[in-house]
Amino acid sequence: MLLVLLVAVVGVAVGSFLNVVVHRVPRGESIVAPPSACPGCGHAIRPRDNVPVLSWILLRGRCRDCGARISGRYPLVEAGTGLLFVAVLLVVGVSWALPAYLYLAAIAVALALIDLEVHRLPDAIVLPSYPVALVLLGAASALGGDGSAFVRALVGAAALFALYFVLWFVRPGGMGLGDVKLAGVLGLYLGWWGWDALAVGGFLAFVVGGLVSLPLLLSGRAGRRTAIPFGPSMLVAALAALVVAAPLSSWYLSLVGLSATA
Structure with a gap:
């Protein structure tokens, strides 16, 4: 229970x-300087007003200095x-792989929100995720004595990157190059987790994307030429695959008369 609370507190701080x-x-701004300030009056946010979730509640969603409204998105992202x-802790468990998948969760939140807002997956987040994932997953494999998992991760990254690159090359307007770059990162994590996660996560992204797009098209809120961000669907599918890949694979194998250990 103490570990769950600690991870939750760390998550809220990371969300901030x-x-x-x-x-x-x-x-294109620095994420370390200058300090956070109110967009209304420009006054630097005091440390006591920068406590995740709690400060927003105590200030009733208003700037202490000018009374400007503070978006409710901030505490929602933090919580x-x-x-x-x-x-992620409950799914991955207490293992050497936990830091790697917590990092995936963090970038998933950032990339999904950015893609929804500006329809872009910034290289400043995606590209550094390759070496970070390689180091964290490589360390998890070495410390856990499972070198095959790291090999799967490399194969998964290459396979998912290649698939998305072909789709982008054949139909450039269907997805962005940022989706291709993100696919390689997700392939690392899905491949490390298992072949079933790689297959389910790769397929599920298109299912989630379709479920998101269809209501928008049917309601007239989007047309056939409307650019609908695909990054969030990829990220949701990858995280969901960590949970559903094994039972889905077992169900499918039993359906075709095979066993998961065959």
Whole structure:
């Protein structure tokens, strides 16, 4: 229970930082300087007013100095990241791989929000995720004595990157190059988790994307030429695959008369 609470607190703190990332990275601004300030009056936010979730509640969603409204998205991102971190802990468990998948959860929140807002997956987040994932997953494999998992991760990254690159090359307007770059990162994590996760996560992204797009098309809120961000669907599918891949694979194998250990 203490570990769950600790991970939740860390997640909320990371969520506070992600709010800065989501706001500044698309604008090409530094995420470390200057300190956060009210967009209304420009006054630097005091440390006591910068406590995740709690400060927003105590200030009733208003700037202490000018009374300007503070978006409710900030505490939602903070609390949501905390809950997501706890969910990852429950799925991955206390293992050497936990830091790697917590990192995946953090960038998933940032990239999904940015893609929804500006229809872009910034290289400043995606590209550094390759070496970070390689180091964290490589360490998890070495410390856990499972070198085959790291080999699967490399194969998964190459396979998913290649698939998305072909789709982008055949139909450039169907997805962005940022989706291709993100696919390689997700392939690392899905491949490390298992072949079933790689297959389910890769397929599920298109299912989630279709479920998101169809209501928008039917309601007239989007047309056939409307650009609908695909990054969030990829990220949701990858995280969901960690949970559903094994039971789905077992169900499918039993359906065709095979066993998971065959």
